[in-house]
Amino acid sequence: MLPRSQIVLLISLITAGIISASSSRIDDYILDVILGIGINIILAVSLNLINGFTGQFSLGHAGFMAVGAYAAGTLTTGPGKVWFDASGASPALLFPFVLFAGGLTAAVVGLAVGAPSLRLKGDYLAIVTLGFGEIIKVILQNIEWLGGSRGMVGIPSYTSFFWCFGAAAVTIYAAWALVNSTLGRGFLAVADDEIAAEAMGLNTTRYKIIAFVTGAFFAGIAGGLYAHLKGYISPAGFDFNKSIEIVVMVILGGMGRHVGVVIAVVLLTVLSEKLRDFGDKRMIVYSALLILLMLTRPQGLFTWKPARKAITG
Amino acid sequence: MNSTRAKPCPLLHLDNVTIRFGGLTAVSSVSASLGDNELTGLIGPNGAGKTTVFNMITGVYAPTEGAIHFQNKSVTGLKPFAITERGIARTFQNIRLFSSLSVFDNVRVAFHLHVTQNTAHSLTRGPKFRAEERDITDQTRALLDIFQLTRVQDEPAKSLPYGDQRRLEIVRALATRPKLLLLDEPAAGMNPAEKVELMKLIRFIREKFQLSILLVEHDMKVVMGICERIHVLEYGRKIAEGTPAEIRQHPAVVAAYLGKEITH
Numbered sequence: 001m002l003p004r005s006q007i008v009l010l011i012s013l014i015t016a017g018i019i020s021a022s023s024s025r026i027d028d029y030i031l032d033v034i035l036g037i038g039i040n041i042i043l044a045v046s047l048n049l050i051n052g053f054t055g056q057f058s059l060g061h062a063g064f065m066a067v068g069a070y071a072a073g074t075l076t077t078g079p080g081k082v083w084f085d086a087s088g089a090s091p092a093l094l095f096p097f098v099l100f101a102g103g104l105t106a107a108v109v110g111l112a113v114g115a116p117s118l119r120l121k122g123d124y125l126a127i128v129t130l131g132f133g134e135i136i137k138v139i140l141q142n143i144e145w146l147g148g149s150r151g152m153v154g155i156p157s158y159t160s161f162f163w164c165f166g167a168a169a170v171t172i173y174a175a176w177a178l179v180n181s182t183l184g185r186g187f188l189a190v191a192d193d194e195i196a197a198e199a200m201g202l203n204t205t206r207y208k209i210i211a212f213v214t215g216a217f218f219a220g221i222a223g224g225l226y227a228h229l230k231g232y233i234s235p236a237g238f239d240f241n242k243s244i245e246i247v248v249m250v251i252l253g254g255m256g257r258h259v260g261v262v263i264a265v266v267l268l269t270v271l272s273e274k275l276r277d278f279g280d281k282r283m284i285v286y287s288a289l290l291i292l293l294m295l296t297r298p299q300g301l302f303t304w305k306p307a308r309k310a311i312t313g
Numbered sequence: 314m315n316s317t318r319a320k321p322c323p324l325l326h327l328d329n330v331t332i333r334f335g336g337l338t339a340v341s342s343v344s345a346s347l348g349d350n351e352l353t354g355l356i357g358p359n360g361a362g363k364t365t366v367f368n369m370i371t372g373v374y375a376p377t378e379g380a381i382h383f384q385n386k387s388v389t390g391l392k393p394f395a396i397t398e399r400g401i402a403r404t405f406q407n408i409r410l411f412s413s414l415s416v417f418d419n420v421r422v423a424f425h426l427h428v429t430q431n432t433a434h435s436l437t438r439g440p441k442f443r444a445e446e447r448d449i450t451d452q453t454r455a456l457l458d459i460f461q462l463t464r465v466q467d468e469p470a471k472s473l474p475y476g477d478q479r480r481l482e483i484v485r486a487l488a489t490r491p492k493l494l495l496l497d498e499p500a501a502g503m504n505p506a507e508k509v510e511l512m513k514l515i516r517f518i519r520e521k522f523q524l525s526i527l528l529v530e531h532d533m534k535v536v537m538g539i540c541e542r543i544h545v546l547e548y549g550r551k552i553a554e555g556t557p558a559e560i561r562q563h564p565a566v567v568a569a570y571l572g573k574e575i576t577h
Contacts, residue, residue, distance in 0.1 A: 177436050185422045200425075
């Protein structure tokens with residue numbers, strides 16, 4: 001007998017499959033927004049693992065998304081295309097492996113970024129990840145065979161409703177499963193009081209790295225989905241604003257909450273669509289929203305029980 | 314190491330431990346031994362270096378010179394978590410609970426040292442994983458039961474009254490299954506009635522869990538009341554060691570606490 005959580009995951013996957021089969025009847029624009037929501041859910045839920053449950057502060061989630069997007073794009077469009085075509089398998093079948101490869105690449109980069117900075121206590125991670133986000137952008141802009149600053153074009157649109165929401169369901173399941181285990185209680189302990197956690201025999205660095213690398217992995221998957229949804233990626237699309245957008249979703253939903261974050265993602269994604277006409281000025285709305293929220297509901301909009309961890313910085 | 318095999322080996326042994334912070338020698342070649350199932354006190358006037366010794370045993374500081382052995386293995390310079398893994402648990406002078414976690418989870422967290430599951434098991438949640446989680450839950454429940462904290466198990470730890478928080482911190486430390494429990498000023502901020510309770514609790518823990526306890530404490534009544542051996546520090550040096558009766562009479566200790574008699 002499967003545990004209930006896995007049954008829920010299975011049902012979610014089947015539902016995603018069924019909806020996906022009839023997704024051609026959904027208006028293209030609406031579908032695009034819906035798939036955007038799915039991708040943002042993956043991003044926010046995975047960042048929540050780092051920023052919410054483990055109490056670290058990463059500002060570089062868009063960077064990992066970029067790594068995943070470019071890694072996946074390289075396989076289907078870039079230099080990997082030769083291999084991709086030669087395999088002879090149907091693209092729909094290969095796509096999950098492409099996504100996985102994107103996630104894995106992001107996880108490896110996550111390890112390289114996280115391992116040195118997570119040894120330190122305090123806000124170093126925020127600074128390091130902030131820098132990482134910018135560095136990855138500049139690196140991508142200067143790699144000619146990845147399109148440089150023009151970006152990568154002509155990426156096939158493999159991202160269907162099923163893959164998008166299937167991946168989102170898996171992400172939510174994984175985050176839930178990790179948190180609801182001995183490992184996850186370690187995350188919560190590290191978030192609450194690192195010194196006490198250490199005194200309880202928790203190797204806090206290890207716990208932080210596990211959370212961070214897992215978060216990076218799923219951000220990479222989201223990147224792969226994004227690339228194969230939009231058909232075009234450029235380094236500028238994964239800038240600091242995108243990272244902040246994900247952070248806002250996590251904070252709005254209530255750090256360390258699963259359901260709240262999903263609701264916040266839906267709200268913010270729709271809101272940002274509605275504000276599209278205002279271009280970059282919508283960041284002002286985001287900032288205002290954040291300030292308002294911190295003043296009135298620091299525990300998050302969709303949190304009724306007292307927050308696991310008060311947001312203090 | 315010069316192993317004199319005849320003597321039973323102590324549980325914890327400090328061998329000429331010294332620590333300097335820049336030019337300041339906070340603790341100067343202190344040696345001490347703790348046996349199994351022993352209740353030991355570490356006392357001294359303010360600034361004597363008690364907490365520094367405590368911090369060296371628990372891995373917060375690494376000694377500049379000297380060595381610390383636990384169960385015959387060197388633990389000198391290990392990180393705090395590694396020291397706890399070896400079987401030394403501690404509490405904090407200013408209580409450090411996981412304040413936003415429930416009382417139950419505070420204790421349950423500490424069981425992580427005794428599980429075999431890894432990240433993959435958390436994701437696959439097989440029968441073995443679930444059995445282990447159930448096992449941890451049962452053991453947590455049992456431990457909370459012993460210390461009468463079951464009533465408040467779902468409350469966030471920060472909402473408990475002071476005395477209960479102290480107790481919870483000790484329970485949490487016990488969940489790591491230590492051989493040696495270090496209590497850093499457990500009586501701080503307690504009223505006389507609570508102190509009596511605390512002394513009972515410490516004695517009870519020693520009997521029930523068969524472990525050694527090292528107590529760093531200011532309160533003489535508590536230390537003299539429960540400790541079998543007492544080590545006294547002054548200005549970072551050990552000036553005396555003995556039973557409570559011996560310590561009370563010890564001229565160096567009396568001088569350290571009350572000042573020297575002026576001889577004409």
